[in-house]
Amino acid sequence: MTLTGVTVQGRLNLSQQHLAHGLLFRDCHFDDGVDLRGAVCEELIQFVGCELNDLHADNIIARKGFSVVDCQLRRVSFASAQITEDLRLSKSRLSHEVDHVALHGPNMVIEKSLRLDETWITGEVRIPFSHVGQDLDLRSAHLDNGAGLALDATSVIVGGQLRGDDGFTARGEIRLCWGRMSSISFRAAELHKPGGVALRADSIHVSLGCYLDQGLTASGTVRLVGAQIDGELACTASTFTSASGAAIEAERLVAKDVYLDRGFRADGVVRLVGAQLARQLTCTGGHFENPAGDALDLTGITCTGSVYLNQDPQHEQCFHAHGRVQMCGASIGESLVCSSGLFEFPGGVALDADGLNAVGDVRLNQGFRAVGRVRLSRATIGRQLDCGASSFVSTENPALDLTGLVGHGDVLLTSGFRAAGQVRMRDADVSRDVDLSTAHLEGTGTKVFDAFGLRVGGTFTFQLAQPPKAEVDVRFADVRRLNDSPSSWPTRQTSMEGLTYQSVSNIPCSGRIEILQGTKAFSLQPYRQLGKVYREASKTKEEREVLIAGLRDYRNRGKLKWPQRMWNLFLEHTVGYGYRLWRPFVIALALVVLNFPIYHTAEHHNLMESVGAKESQEHHNVKHCPTDFPCFNPLAYSIQLFIPVSNLHEVDKWVPDATRGWWSTFLLGWTWLMIIIGWLLAAALGAGLSQAVRRQ
Template structure:
């Protein structure tokens, strides 16, 4: 309390007390209380054994106080007033030391000191601009360190006000460090330097804590670090809070109003419990806002109004329970919004229900033991990769789906190339927008469950599923595919369901794909934009499509794919349906002669047609035989009529007996000479004789054609069989 003159209302001058006199009183063996005094000179208590309590109330020390190598057995307290500084290196005390509500204009030095009680600097002002305000390196404090505000002074700026560095490097604190409501300013360097310090209880930088300059806690060990409600502003080096290799036994809490303006680092930190950043703000635009690669923790919460302006890095982190980013906001439009490459999470990862990222979200090579849940999340990275999870490995499910009125939305490419998903990959109702370029890349995916792109799934660009292996179903029910699907080489152990809401506007490529069954309405396949080279369905009879529907489907492809017909026919053969296999094989040959389908020239198309109508490409060899038999019977009647009408003339008097049926057969079978056709000819001088000659030539031509078709059909039959 300051005494005022009753008349002038000016502060009364404090009585002067010489430092030498005060020293004598301090060592005389009795408790000392000094009130409202001005101490002139240096109070030198170095090396002194102080056996009693010292209490200084509202006293002004014009010079430094020296407690170097001193020992104290009772409380030493300064309350109010001013101090030019305290040197207490190697000081030892069995009790507490208090410097509260004091204006300290020099360094308080406690290097290598050992205090068995508390060190309390509550509400004090430590003013050493760009210097060291509190030097407590290698301090051993059995109690707690209070750099706080008790809230009882009534001042709006109540709390410790330190201008300069608070240095606690390698210090040991057996209790807690309480910096609540404290203000620490040192823009050019560290505000608090806790390198390798150990705090057995909690480090409290919360409830109105403010730091303008780096808070440096590298390799520190604490029970719990609380910074909820604290404000951290970076200094010249760009770091607001640096906790590399921090060890926390009961969690780190940068939440509930925590705000950092500058980089926050927890690289290699080892946290037993949780890292909670719920409702925290991390602002460092254009750079890393939160760096926590190689972090070890049980749980990480970046959720419920968490906001990062800059990259959040968790690459190589190991979480034993979960990463929860529900309703978190990650903004770094020109880089990575969230980087969790190589992260191992023994539980689940939640990027869901209000999660909003502007910039790339990376989970490349991550291992997630339960599930990746991005339900109703929003991922925006126009022209780039919105979600990149190449090589992701999870024995559980991946949810990229919409939920009721809240949709999963990705502006940019979503990648799960070479990922392994143990259960479902669900994109039901998801909206993927990336212009006309690829929106979804599942190349090389290994899915042991279903892959669901259904119930309103919408893709503005191509969906790529090349070389994927899906053990169960691939479903497009109710999907809208504006850019088509590239599923070359996909292997589906269950059903491929193609019941899209409208016809795909891009190419659908199922070349060399293998499916067990196909469920299809045959309505919305793209016309002439379907590629089926090497396509195989192992159980076509179980698809619900009959053979004619299969043939219609194969006829919609952009080109003729002979192997697709062949694979389908073989599948029917394996199931014992030879008739269906024959229909497929015949349709395959017919498709070749359609304009724009096969590469047959005009003569080849004519020959293809001839084989079709005669032998059905070798599958109905009886057809030309029946034709020849019919022609032989007709010919026998023609030649019987000609013989009785005298139209047949023998050229050799030693002619054999004329036999109409044998004569007709000889004409129809090339290479057979029964000595009738060369010796009996119609009389062409007669009108009917000319008609018989025309029939002979017609029979010869038909015989040659039918015989050639039969031979070709037999050869084709054996080739196809082999």
């Protein structure tokens, strides 16, 4: 049956009717609407170009479909309808009041598609718990319900796609919670609910992909909390804005890939807390803006592939986060790539990856910039941490925090690496090399480099581009090889007590000693460590020079009282702290040679007097020796003066006769001085021998 241009006054009541034939209403006018509630329609029902107040089709059974095209309506109701073919409400206008239901269709069963394409609807579209066998088509549709729900599709099941692209616009919330569908597409759509939730798709299950890309604009939060997307979530080149909260809220999201890249922009935090991604997260060239707090929150994310927060090499768009980027406890199966990225959070932590676990590389290189602190404390990195040609600027220390880092590859702070703030590597454990070649450490606080307890399985290269202006602390660090330069160790601002290594670079021994003498606080351990390395390299001369310099420095900077300082000075010049035991013998020999002519002259001038001769014996002198009394021998006398424990029967038998004038008095004093020198040389030799035995 076809009716064209008919005006129906009153309500057209076809409720509970069995319609065996199709109906086509073309350009008709219905003053009080059409009632098809409970009707059974065996053929297609069509309204084309009609004007209706209300269309009531609750519980309708339409075996060949239902079509409303290019019509003007106020309200449509299809609650619990069963439609075997398509339900089509295309190119029409539903003009109800805001905050009222314009399309009421809960619990519908549509075996094919629900089409609302190119339709303008004022009021709410309500289709919760409905089942659509093929597509839910919203292409070019315009939904307007002010601050309320624009589309309520809670728990809807769509066998095909939900298509909201080609200029789709919604003012009000789109709700898809607990829905199931093969894919969602809002490409180039506009979703508006400022201050609220523009798209709420919590716990949705999408078997293919979710496409919020190609210029989509969302004013309000997009929620995908607990969503499961078996394919990709694509937000490429789209803009998400939230004035009061999160731009994207996707906690516990499960997906294969997530793309927030190449022109993506979010004004408000993007949260992927606890998300599980089977492949990769790509934020290449994305812009994240939330200067008051978190810009991108990836806390606890699990990503089997790589995470890209880097520059787009094709369009030269760099990743830019103005606000904190959180990655605490994140687990990445491959690499974290932040090359050429810009992370800004002045006065706070720009990148917080505390406890990060990355199986591959972590790349903060090739122009990477951080304004604010970067934390990788307690992170585990399977391969390299590359910070080459990067810049870390922070008004609060540390600018780069690698405390407790476990690195199974290299740590590279090279190629012009710059840190305006402290670099901290306390208790870090790096299996291979740590390289600071040509690095710029420009911090001006208490410490510019803190590597207390650092462990390096390979080479620790510390060759800075310029001398640092604050303290360098490598106390109790343990490295396999130390490859450094003298200018990298600031004078009186270097702490290296407890530093151990197995080999060193080819800095001359004198240069090494200058480095140790320029430490902030004195300790003998650095000298002993360097001496050990020289000894194992069979460089005994260098070993001796270093250890002597250490004991000399002990006198100059150690907390010694003045007697200890004097004893230290005496040991240095007599036995060289046990390293030059030949010196006492040379001194003694020189004095013997000097004393021999002195005492030989005294002998010939009768200035020596015997001691201990019997009074009954005839008076005797050096020229007339009494019987059983040793004669005076100037050579033996000179030798015995310097050997206190020996007894050549000279010094105890003969002394200068002080009664024979000033010369004999001087000679007596000289003799006592030689005896004292002999005892001192013996004491020095004993102390030197003791130190030599202790070293062995």
